[in-house]
Amino acid sequence: MMSAIPGMLQTPKQVADRRARAPHSSRRYSMFLRMLFRAAVVRRGRTTAALLAMIVAAAVATAMMNLYVDVQAKLSGEFRNYGANVVIIAKDGRALPADALTKAESVLGPKTLAVPFSYAVARTKDGRSVVVVGTDFARARQLNRWWKVSRWPAAPSEALIGMRAATVINPNPSANRQPFELTFQGKAIQLTPAGMLQTGAGEDSRIYLDQSQFQNWTGVVPSTIEVSANGTAAEVEAAIRQLAQILPDADVRPIRQILEGEANVLNKTRATLYASVTLVVLTSALCVLATLMGWVFDRRRDFAIMKALGASRRLISGFFAAEAAALGVVGGVVGFFIGIGVAAWIGRASFHAPVVPRLGVFPYVLIGSMIVALLSAILPIALLRRVQPAIILRGE
Amino acid sequence: MFPRLVYESFRHQARRKLLAGIAIALGVAVATAMIAVATNIGDKINRELRSYGANLIVTPQEDTLDVEVGGVNLKPPSDGAFLNEADLPKIRGTFWHNNIIGFSPMLPVTVKVGTGREAQDVTLVGTYFKKPLSFGKENFTTGVSITHPWWKVTCGDGKESPSCGWPTDDSQNVLLGERLAAKMNRKAGDTIEVAGRELTVSGILSTGGAEDEQIVAPLALAQQILGMPGAVRRIYVSALTKPQDAFAVRDPKTMSPEVYDRWYCSPYAQSIAYQLQEAIPHSHAEQIRQVAQNEGVVLSRIKGIMLLITLAALFASALAVSAAMATAIFERRIEVGLMKALGASSLAVSTFFFAEALLLALVGGIAGFSAGALLARHIGHSVFSSQISIEPVLFPVILAIAVFVSFAGSAAAIRRAVKFDPVFALRGEG
Numbered sequence: 153m154m155s156a157i158p159g160m161l162q163t164p165k166q167v168a169d170r171r172a173r174a175p176h177s178s179r180r181y182s183m184f185l186r187m188l189f190r191a192a193v194v195r196r197g198r199t200t201a202a203l204l205a206m207i208v209a210a211a212v213a214t215a216m217m218n219l220y221v222d223v224q225a226k227l228s229g230e231f232r233n234y235g236a237n238v239v240i241i242a243k244d245g246r247a248l249p250a251d252a253l254t255k256a257e258s259v260l261g262p263k264t265l266a267v268p269f270s271y272a273v274a275r276t277k278d279g280r281s282v283v284v285v286g287t288d289f290a291r292a293r294q295l296n297r298w299w300k301v302s303r304w305p306a307a308p309s310e311a312l313i314g315m316r317a318a319t320v321i322n323p324n325p326s327a328n329r330q331p332f333e334l335t336f337q338g339k340a341i342q343l344t345p346a347g348m349l350q351t352g353a354g355e356d357s358r359i360y361l362d363q364s365q366f367q368n369w370t371g372v373v374p375s376t377i378e379v380s381a382n383g384t385a386a387e388v389e390a391a392i393r394q395l396a397q398i399l400p401d402a403d404v405r406p407i408r409q410i411l412e413g414e415a416n417v418l419n420k421t422r423a424t425l426y427a428s429v430t431l432v433v434l435t436s437a438l439c440v441l442a443t444l445m446g447w448v449f450d451r452r453r454d455f456a457i458m459k460a461l462g463a464s465r466r467l468i469s470g471f472f473a474a475e476a477a478a479l480g481v482v483g484g485v486v487g488f489f490i491g492i493g494v495a496a497w498i499g500r501a502s503f504h505a506p507v508v509p510r511l512g513v514f515p516y517v518l519i520g521s522m523i524v525a526l527l528s529a530i531l532p533i534a535l536l537r538r539v540q541p542a543i544i545l546r547g548e
Numbered sequence: 549m550f551p552r553l554v555y556e557s558f559r560h561q562a563r564r565k566l567l568a569g570i571a572i573a574l575g576v577a578v579a580t581a582m583i584a585v586a587t588n589i590g591d592k593i594n595r596e597l598r599s600y601g602a603n604l605i606v607t608p609q610e611d612t613l614d615v616e617v618g619g620v621n622l623k624p625p626s627d628g629a630f631l632n633e634a635d636l637p638k639i640r641g642t643f644w645h646n647n648i649i650g651f652s653p654m655l656p657v658t659v660k661v662g663t664g665r666e667a668q669d670v671t672l673v674g675t676y677f678k679k680p681l682s683f684g685k686e687n688f689t690t691g692v693s694i695t696h697p698w699w700k701v702t703c704g705d706g707k708e709s710p711s712c713g714w715p716t717d718d719s720q721n722v723l724l725g726e727r728l729a730a731k732m733n734r735k736a737g738d739t740i741e742v743a744g745r746e747l748t749v750s751g752i753l754s755t756g757g758a759e760d761e762q763i764v765a766p767l768a769l770a771q772q773i774l775g776m777p778g779a780v781r782r783i784y785v786s787a788l789t790k791p792q793d794a795f796a797v798r799d800p801k802t803m804s805p806e807v808y809d810r811w812y813c814s815p816y817a818q819s820i821a822y823q824l825q826e827a828i829p830h831s832h833a834e835q836i837r838q839v840a841q842n843e844g845v846v847l848s849r850i851k852g853i854m855l856l857i858t859l860a861a862l863f864a865s866a867l868a869v870s871a872a873m874a875t876a877i878f879e880r881r882i883e884v885g886l887m888k889a890l891g892a893s894s895l896a897v898s899t900f901f902f903a904e905a906l907l908l909a910l911v912g913g914i915a916g917f918s919a920g921a922l923l924a925r926h927i928g929h930s931v932f933s934s935q936i937s938i939e940p941v942l943f944p945v946i947l948a949i950a951v952f953v954s955f956a957g958s959a960a961a962i963r964r965a966v967k968f969d970p971v972f973a974l975r976g977e978g
Contacts, residue, residue, distance in 0.1 A: 205867070208867060212864050215860065219857070223853050226849075227850070230842075230846050230849055231842075233845060271617045273617065280613070281613075282615065283615055283616065298838045298841040300837060316614075351836070352605055352836040352837050352838075352840070353605070354616060357613045357614040405756055407756050407757065408700075408754075408756030408757070409698050411756075412698040413597070413599045413601070416599040417593065417596045417599065417846065420596050423931040424585060424589060424854070424927070424931050427585075428582060428585065428858075429857065431578050431582065431861060432861045432864050435574065435575065435864040436867070436868070438574060438868050439864060442567075442571055442875060443871045443875065446874075446875030498856055502849065
């Protein structure tokens with residue numbers, strides 16, 4: 153390192169010795185590299201300022217692009233709280249094939265929820281009709297997170313009672329933990345209420361039972377499977393097509409209310425995010441452009457000396473461009489990692505879930521930094537080119 | 549002398565001043581647009597969330613149990629209690645009537661469709677499509693076209709033509725659910741026989757829900773068929789609400805009068821439901837939890853993200869402004885040297901530069917604010933097709949921020965320029 157930085161007080165002999173020791177063939181390149189390096193070291197303050205601007209801009213751009221990609225995925229997840237977006241219904245009142253659920257799950261993959269429902273109309277002791285539904289409580293609980301349930305059934309003989317159904321089976325609300333009896337085609341069953349279900353929709357008028365208990369009692373198998381398919385509109389459509397193919401005896405329908413509502417909100421959010429992120433990235437690019445142009449313009453004396461010493465235009469342009477490119481690369485790389493960190497922190501703060509670093513953003517950030525850096529080097533040089541070196545050196 | 553110095557500086561360095569001014573204007577424009585978008589996003593997304601449909605439902609207080617499987621009603625038709633259609637416009641008289649986007653009454657009737665042996669039981673739902681109503685002096689339209697935006701009406705043969713579409717609310721025309729239409733082999737323009745009446749199918753309805761197997765008719769027609777004029781089974785209400793918090797779920801009966809007033813005057817789903825119950829006699833209003841519970845979560849997430857992006861935008865524009873100011877001052881070391889050599893104090897030189905920065909910030913700030921307002925408007929129109937309003941109070945705030953950021957950006961550069969030895973500066977070394 154020391155030999156690369158010659159002191160001011162070297163005698164001509166020392167300089168000549170050093171030059172003789174340098175490998176002859178690479179002299180021109182080593183000179184080029186030394187100039188690049190020295191330029192950075194000597195004007196430490198200005199170079200640091202330019203590099204900082206570059207890093208900050210790259211970090212902001214990385215964080216924004218990362219968020220832009222990740223927020224959409226995260227929001228999609230939030231929209232899954234609305235419950236099923238696809239429903240599989242047996243055709244014309246027939247039952248679904250026994251293996252429908254396993255088949256559906258094999259198509260959908262392990263992360264997708266599919267919940268079976270079977271329906272029957274039973275009678276209470278005093279002869280009133282009530283809809284009884286058999287389902288898998290563990291899955292229904294995950295699918296329908298908006299259900300307000302005072303206590304989920306723990307034992308098979310326990311039932312979940314809809315708010316309005318509760319008044320039918322037991323008009324006295326203080327005694328709502330008492331067992332009750334339902335009959336279906338002459339077969340009676342004793343059930344204990346586990347808790348109350350409140351949704352504000354049709355579920356309030358129903359009684360929910362464990363599927364196997366329900367099937368033992370009524371012999372009715374599931375007629376509906378509600379599916380919460382993940383992903384974009386196109387992915388959900390593909391899932392629907394696959395399901396229809398594997399289950400030819402059933403109707404596979406999208407729940408348009410959920411799908412279209414989600415598409416609408418997500419599209420608007422994405423457009424707003426896109427506009428905002430573009431604005432932020434453009435602003436930071438402009439900031440770098442202004443700083444770097446000042447930095448290059450400030451070095452017009454170096455430029456003039458090189459020109460006066462007979463350097464070709466190409467060499468000078470190449471020199472400044474190489475310097476700017478080096479700055480762009482260093483700033484881009486450092487900024488990228490800082491930006492990833494910022495995005496991860498933001499993700500944790502706003503979604504309580506880690507943001508996955510999107511490495512796909514890296515080439516864009518790097519190329520963007522290079523372009524901005526080169527642009528800010530070339531513009532001032534184009535301006536300076538027309539000026540006589542003597543005028544610059546005179547300080548005018 | 550001082551104003552002349554500043555004036556001359558702007559006159560002779562017009563190009564450089566222009567560059568710095570543009571940088572400030574751009575920074576301020578981005579900041580203004582982002583603040584405007586961020587303050588409006590909650591309201592806009594709340595409206596978009598209404599595309600999930602109604603979030604409140606009003607039913608008769610003494611309603612009997614629904615016995616319904618897969619959209620087919622198994623309950624005797626005249627069983628149960630009804631609401632009165634005449635009470636519906638009162639919904640517009642509630643405290644939060646401006647937050648109520650629309651409502652649709654529903655009256656399901658089980659009818660025989662077809663004649664003789666082919667007759668089958670089908671549910672016919674009476675509702676409003678786009679019904680003009682008035683409450684007091686106020687006129688408004690409401691119906692499923694507002695509360696159920698995912699309902700689509702086609703001609704049934706894949707083509708769209710003006711001859712088919714939504715029926716009018718005073719007609720005897722109906723919409724046929726697409727699955728029912730396929731089963732009966734009917735399309736728009738055909739007639740069907742419902743409960744002994746010849747009705748024209750004005751369009752084929754696709755909803756992806758139970759309505760696909762039903763007939764949807766104007767409310768008046770359903771009431772005629774049922775023989776109960778003015779009867780409504782339930783009302784779906786779509787309202788803009790505030791995300792639920794701990795205060796929202798408290799029981800209004802246990803509140804003290806002041807707390808009750810505060811609860812009553814907050815647009816929670818719960819308090820709007822409470823007011824609907826007050827407006828419509830013998831009713832029970834409740835939130836549809838699937839819609840109402842989730843919108844709060846989605847809304848707060850989107851708001852949070854926009855806030856963060858706005859902060860990033862403010863940060864980036866502050867950087868851009870201060871970078872431009874620093875560059876502009878750094879280039880003028882020789883002038884500083886000259887001024888100091890002529891005996892100007894550091895204070896005088898700094899004041900001169902700060903005055904320049906102030907002028908630039910004010911001019912750039914005003915230009916940037918106007919540009920930012922235009923940008924926000926453009927975003928509002930292209931994304932939400934509605935106005936993004938900018939609070940007038942934002943103007944002085946933005947201007948103050950612009951001045952502050954310009955000063956902060958210049959401060960370091962001015963200090964360095966002032967500290968610099970005039971001899972070196974005049975010799976052109978630096």
